[in-house]
Amino acid sequence: xxxxxxxxxxxxxxxxxxxxxxxxxxxxxxxxxxxxxxxxxxxxxxxxxxxxxxxxxxxxxxxxxxxxxxxxxxxxxxxxxxxxxxxxxxxxxxxxxxxxxxxxxxxxxxxxxxxxxxxxxxxxxxxxxxxxxxxxxxxxxxxxxxxxxxxxxxxxxxxxxxxxxxxxxxxxxxxxxxxxxxxxxxxxxxxxxxxxxxxxxxxxxxxxx
Amino acid sequence: xxxxxxxxxxxxxxxxxxxxxxxxxxxxxxxxxxxxxxxxxxxxxxxxxxxxxxxxxxxxxxxxxxxxxxxxxxxxxxxxxxxxxxxxxxxxxxxxxxxxxxxxxxxxxxxxxxxxxxxxxxxxxxxxxxxxxxxxxxxxxxxxxxxxxxxxxxxxxxxxxxxxxxxxxxxxxxxxxxxxxxxxxxxxxxxxxxxxxxxxxxxxxxxxx
Amino acid sequence: xxxxxxxxxxxxxxxxxxxxxxxxxxxxxxxxxxxxxxxxxxxxxxxxxxxxxxxxxxxxxxxxxxxxxxxxxxxxxxxxxxxxxxxxxxxxxxxxxxxxxxxxxxxxxxxxxxxxxxxxxxxxxxxxxxxxxxxxxxxxxxxxxxxxxxxxxxxxxxxxxxxxxxxxxxxxxxxxxxxxxxxxxxxxxxxxxxxxxxxxxxxxxxxxx
Numbered sequence: 356x357x358x359x360x361x362x363x364x365x366x367x368x369x370x371x372x373x374x375x376x377x378x379x380x381x382x383x384x385x386x387x388x389x390x391x392x393x394x395x396x397x398x399x400x401x402x403x404x405x406x407x408x409x410x411x412x413x414x415x416x417x418x419x420x421x422x423x424x425x426x427x428x429x430x431x432x433x434x435x436x437x438x439x440x441x442x443x444x445x446x447x448x449x450x451x452x453x454x455x456x457x458x459x460x461x462x463x464x465x466x467x468x469x470x471x472x473x474x475x476x477x478x479x480x481x482x483x484x485x486x487x488x489x490x491x492x493x494x495x496x497x498x499x500x501x502x503x504x505x506x507x508x509x510x511x512x513x514x515x516x517x518x519x520x521x522x523x524x525x526x527x528x529x530x531x532x533x534x535x536x537x538x539x540x541x542x543x544x545x546x547x548x549x550x551x552x553x554x555x556x557x558x559x560x561x562x563x564x
Numbered sequence: 565x566x567x568x569x570x571x572x573x574x575x576x577x578x579x580x581x582x583x584x585x586x587x588x589x590x591x592x593x594x595x596x597x598x599x600x601x602x603x604x605x606x607x608x609x610x611x612x613x614x615x616x617x618x619x620x621x622x623x624x625x626x627x628x629x630x631x632x633x634x635x636x637x638x639x640x641x642x643x644x645x646x647x648x649x650x651x652x653x654x655x656x657x658x659x660x661x662x663x664x665x666x667x668x669x670x671x672x673x674x675x676x677x678x679x680x681x682x683x684x685x686x687x688x689x690x691x692x693x694x695x696x697x698x699x700x701x702x703x704x705x706x707x708x709x710x711x712x713x714x715x716x717x718x719x720x721x722x723x724x725x726x727x728x729x730x731x732x733x734x735x736x737x738x739x740x741x742x743x744x745x746x747x748x749x750x751x752x753x754x755x756x757x758x759x760x761x762x763x764x765x766x767x768x769x770x771x772x773x
Numbered sequence: 774x775x776x777x778x779x780x781x782x783x784x785x786x787x788x789x790x791x792x793x794x795x796x797x798x799x800x801x802x803x804x805x806x807x808x809x810x811x812x813x814x815x816x817x818x819x820x821x822x823x824x825x826x827x828x829x830x831x832x833x834x835x836x837x838x839x840x841x842x843x844x845x846x847x848x849x850x851x852x853x854x855x856x857x858x859x860x861x862x863x864x865x866x867x868x869x870x871x872x873x874x875x876x877x878x879x880x881x882x883x884x885x886x887x888x889x890x891x892x893x894x895x896x897x898x899x900x901x902x903x904x905x906x907x908x909x910x911x912x913x914x915x916x917x918x919x920x921x922x923x924x925x926x927x928x929x930x931x932x933x934x935x936x937x938x939x940x941x942x943x944x945x946x947x948x949x950x951x952x953x954x955x956x957x958x959x960x961x962x963x964x965x966x967x968x969x970x971x972x973x974x975x976x977x978x979x980x981x982x
Contacts, residue, residue, distance in 0.1 A: 378717065386724055387717040401615075406819075408828035410617035411683065411690055418689040474829065480836040481829055495918075500704075502713050504920050508796065508805040515804055587926065595933055596926040610824075619826035620892065620899055627898040709913075711922050 358534045359468060362541065364423060366461035370493045371396040371424035372454040375431045376447070377501050385432050391497060392428035393421050399462045399492030403485055407473045452552050453545075455494060455506070460544035463490030463517045464524045464537040471528070479525065486521035487514055490544070512551035520544030567743045568677060571750065573632060575670035579702045580605040580633035581663040584640045585656070586710050594641050600706060601637035602630050608671045608701030612694055616682045661761050664703060664715070669753035672699030672726045673733045673746040680737070688734065695730035696723055699753070721760035729753030776952045777886060780959065782841060784879035788911045789814040789842035790872040793849045794865070795919050803850050809915060810846035811839050817880045817910030821903055825891045870970050873912060873924070878962035881908030881935045882942045882955040889946070897943065904939035905932055908962070930969035938962030 374395030378388040397414035404412035414420045466489025470482040491507050491514055498505040507514050524540025531539070550556070583604030587597040606623035613621035623629045675698025679691040700716050700723055707714040716723050733749025740748070759765070792813030796806040815832035822830035832838045884907025888900040909925050909932055916923040925932050942958025949957070968974070 381713075383717055386721075390716055390723060405614060405823060406829055406833060408617075408826075411615055411694075415615060415690050415693050416687060421689075421693070478834060480839075481833050484833050484839070485829075499708060499917060500714055500717060502711075502920075504799075505918055507808055508801055508918060512804075514808060590922075592926055595930070599925055599932055614823060617826075620824055620903075624824060624899050624902050625896060630898075630902070708917060709923055709926060711920075 358537065359465065362461050362465055362537065363420065366458050366465065367396045367420050367423045368427050369454040369461065370399075370458035370497075371427040372431060373451055373458060373494070374424075374497045375428040376451045376454070377497055377503075378428075379432065381501060385429070388432050389425045389428045391500060392431075393424040394500060395493045395497040396424035396427075396458075397421060397493070398496035399466070399489045399494075402492040402496075403466050403469055403489040406485060406488065407470065409469075409473060453549060456545045456548040456552075457541075458493065459490045459513070459517055459548055460520060460541035462493065463487060463521050463544055464540040465489060467521050467524050467528075467540070468533065468537060482525060483518065483521045486524070487517045490514075490517040490521075512548065512556055516544050516547040516551065519547065567746065568674070571670050571674055571746065572629065575667050575674065576605045576629050576632045577636050578663040578670065579608075579667035579706075580636040581640060582660055582667060582703070583633075583706045584637040585660045585663070586706055586712075587637075588641065590710060594638070597641050598634045598637045600709060601640075602633040603709060604702045604706035605633035605636075605667075606630060606702070607705035608675070608698045608703075611701040611705075612675050612678055612698040615694060615697065616679065618678075618682060662758060665754045665757040665761075666750075667702065668699045668722070668726055668757055669729060669750035671702065672696060672730050672753055673749040674698060676730050676733050676737075676749070677742065677746060691734060692727065692730045695733070696726045699723075699726040699730075719761070721757065721765055725753050725756040725760065728756065776955065777883070780879050780883055780955065781838065784876050784883065785814045785838050785841045786845050787872040787879065788817075788876035788915075789845040790849060791869055791876060791912070792842075792915050793846040794869045794872070795915055795921075796846075797850065799919060803847070806850050807843045807846045809918060810849075811842040812918060813911045813915040814842035814845075814876075815839060815911070816914035817884070817907045817912075820910040820914075821884050821887055821907040824903060824906065825888065827887075827891060871967060874963045874966040874970075875959075876911065877908045877931070877935055877966055878938060878959035880911065881905060881939050881962055882958040883907060885939050885942050885946075885958070886951065886955060900943060901936065901939045904942070905935045908932075908935040908939075930966065930974055934962050934965040934969065937965065 371392040374392040375388050377395075378391040383391065397412075397420050400414050400420070401412040404410065404414075463486045467482055467486035469489070470485035471477065474481060495505045495507055520540045520543045523543050524536045527536035527539060530536075580601040584597050584601040586604075587600040592600065606621075606629050609623050609629070610621040613619065613623075672695045676691055676695035678698070679694035680686065683690060704714045704716055729749045729752045732752050733745045736745035736748060739745075789810040792810040793806050795813075796809040801809065815830075815838050818832050818838070819830045822828065822832075881904045884904035885900055887907070888903035889895065892899060913923045913925055938958045938961045941961050942954045945954035945957055948954075
């Protein structure tokens with residue numbers, strides 16, 4: 356199993372958990388939980404493939420992503436009461452944040468990788484843009500479906516973290532090789548996003564309006 | 565007029581009515597009613613075509629779908645007061661449910677048919693996925709535009725019905741021929757969805773969270 | 774600099790301002806303001822390109838649109854307090870309306886132009902449909918992300934103005950040439966939309982439901 360596929364599985368499970376936890380929070384039934392888990396997990400990749408002209412999108416052709424997401428959601432759903440609820444709200448929110456951050460990191464570098472492999476000429480802007488779209492896409496779809504303001508618009512350093520990590524990944528690509536660049540980029544984004552949420556790093560608001 | 569086109573017209577009218585009724589419920593003007601009717605009616609097919617790489621999407625090339633949807637919306641709008649309001653709320657909700665169920669059934673099997681005809685190799689997963697996307701897509705777009713939580717996430721047996729009917733349709737495809745398979749699949753979905761709503765069949769919730 | 778590119782810049786700046794003002798209204802941080810400005814400004818064009826099969830979309834390949842939108846948002850953000858807040862709410866809403874109307878007008882005729890240049894056969898319906906989609910797409914994405922009911926569904930003569938202007942543009946295309954047709958079409962839409970909002974031209978509602 357190569358690193359790219361491992362990353363895809365990690366990102367799929369992490370985003371599936373974040374989608375499933377959001378759905379459980381809103382008291383959806385098991386099918387709603389599976390649907391939101393799946394759309395969160397594959398949404399970014401589907402948007403990426405459509406934008407790059409890879410149709411049908413990978414997640415529509417290869418069932419492993421959808422099935423992994425649904426399996427993750429079902430397991431969480433069955434254990435939601437015992438595993439999560441016994442503990443405090445704090446832990447629940449923390450796990451959700453960590454899962455969302457891992458998904459953001461992993462999918463951003465997968466997006467960078469896909470953009471580099473699909474487009475013949477190397478367009479830095481396109482590569483970074485597709486990376487961020489892949490990273491944030493699933494979460495945006497999750498939030499729109501769940502009727503929340505997307506994290507990307509209100510959270511501290513959300514798309515910023517994705518963009519910075521995409522730049523790191525791209526800069527290291529030819530220096531350290533694709534696998535090291537992707538690993539470092541993904542870890543960088545995940546840690547940056549968690550630290551930003553933990554210490555409430557904030558960007559300036561136009562509060563006085 | 566072949567069966568596929570007849571199915572497309574039935575689905576278009578049914579989903580146009582469901583979109584128009586949703587818009588009228590929210591006191592939109594006649595243009596908003598037409599827009600929501602049209603996006604609901606063609607939304608699933610447009611998503612299907614984009615995912616399958618059929619661009620421009622059929623509904624953008626052939627005006628019959630948009631015009632049918634708009635004509636349906638205008639007729640409903642003009643008669644909304646007399647036909648619907650004189651009767652009870654119960655009947656209104658019932659008609660909306662039936663229209664939505666017919667659209668779900670018809671568009672799911674159209675999606676299965678399109679996936680089978682566009683993709684050369686037969687990928688069961690892709691075919692079912694495209695079928696469900698085509699069936700639920702219009703309703704999801706309608707609900708997002710109207711600011712409601714999409715039915716697919718909260719309604720009893722919504723996407724489940726679409727998926728089961730897509731499987732039935734696909735299993736019968738080579739046995740009974742495409743026309744019989746599509747007809748049985750569409751009726752199966754419509755009845756399953758109506759029964760589920762009527763008897764409030766419910767999937768397990770994680771209520772105790 | 775040709776007229777088409779000038780139009781694209783005007784539309785990008787106008788829609789970026791409308792997205793940024795919407796975000797500032799909702800007290801988002803500077804990154805949220807930039808994101809909403811950018812998605813509003815490039816959203817319609819991205820939808821247009823995906824529907825026409827132009828992938829990757831122009832706005833993903835050429836950074837000028839995203840950078841213009843982000844630059845516009847940053848400038849507005851930095852001056853939001855002084856320039857806007859000192860004056861009355863009335864002026865703020867007025868500027869937002871004018872920017873949105875300019876974007877609607879300019880992007881509609883750009884959509885008409887792109888549809889005519891990309892599709893070999895001239896399909897009037899497709900051309901008008903793509904024009905309206907390009908014109909209204911950015912605003913719809915902005916409103917969905919910001920959690921508002923899209924203007925297109927509730928505002929007086931919004932998509933109507935776009936459609937009428939697309940028809941005007943297309944009718945004049947072979948008579949006056951593309952540049953004159955686009956200019957007249959864009960101005961027509963902008964004025965029609967502003968007048969409709971100012972004088973509260975309204976389409977009939979099904980109020981009595």
